[in-house]
Amino acid sequence: MPQPEFDAAKLKLIPREFYNRDPRRVARALLGKVLVRRQGESLLAGRIVEVEAYLGAGDAAAHSAAGRTPRNSVLFGPPGYVYVYFIYGNHYCFNISCLPDGEAGGVLLRALEPLAGIDEMMKNRGMAGPATNLQALRMISSGPGRLAEALGITRERDNGKDVTSPASDLVVMEDGFRPKKVAITARIGITKSADELLRYVIAGNGFVSGKRA
DNA sequence: TTATAGATTGCCT
């Protein structure tokens, strides 16, 4: 197995201002960044390879479409905070709020390329390790429910956390990696506003969710 | 108070 290109020493925290703009721009800019989870003594990290933008206004598919509720209030709050929701009675999905306080909007993280703490992530997923091929690695965090489980993300634990704080155990960082090519497609798994091109992926990356490797 | 759909995944045929 080739080791992924990754050097934890290069990681720099991304500031709140990064998220204080249109979710489409944040989504595009998040591709190639690194999601880092501190789990006890371990560091779990994955490169963001697939995201979707959910707009506050005029986006029927967004949880914020029907106005502010206790559940979605993070989306209406200041940028750079964690919004986790539970879906289909089985899975958590991880989002980051965008736009200034009072304006709704967010980005759903849909797939990560595992970089560090791979054994721990497999344990969190209930997988037997070690991973010996690409197919096994893909099962760790290619899909919104999978990546949340791999990093131990739950609503109870993580909703409302600040991804820009050095004190947080769940942050987004950057290591200088730049995607070579980005593809934009329709969002996956939704029925409302299904035609909007708001899904961003690193073109050709093998960890993008879906059946095709 | 009851019904139904949902930003998914994994197992079954």
Next chain:
DNA sequence: GGCAATCTATAAT
């Protein structure tokens, strides 16, 4: 390819 699992929010009685 089909569908069950199983919690939450919202719509319909």
